[in-house]
Amino acid sequence: MAAHAAGEYEDFWKVTRDGLLYAAEATDVALSPRQVEKIMNGYLTLKAWPDAAAALETLKTAGLRLAFLSNFTPHMLRAAIESAGLEGTFEQALSTDAVRTYKPDPRAYRLAIEALSMPRDRILFVPFAGWDAAGAKWFGYKTFWVNRLGAPPEVLGVKADGVGSNLDDLVAYLGLRA
Structure with missing residues (x-):
């Protein structure tokens, strides 16, 4: 991994690539440049x-505003949303790149308030990761953790307001019908 000055920001693509190279070196796995590229491009085809x-679609039809907040770079976000077939689903696809930080930094979570012009108490944050639910909760968002892997909650001093194993559970939590 390349050395960086303290506090110097690197975008998520670069940090992820550096992490991959470090993990390969730490586990004595030789990766060719082509293999590294193939693994990294997996982020663009999610x-x-x-x-x-x-x-x-149920949430959107119910009149809810949908936004996506990610540590992914804007390029990674656009590619992943397109690959997932979810173009046009989200009003906003927000990258923490805009504030040169990563979640769980409060500046990252503030992006939604600013982009949606909506107070934090009107936003329900719906993460995949337990640490992200905790970060959003610390920031002051109501949270619903989509715990698809059935992971135990992380011991971080806060708990999500709701938990489910998929987005259908979120729909039910909100009292909507699919």
């Missing part, structure tokens, strides 16, 4: 979970 499209 598919949606099977329940995602229908559940998101």
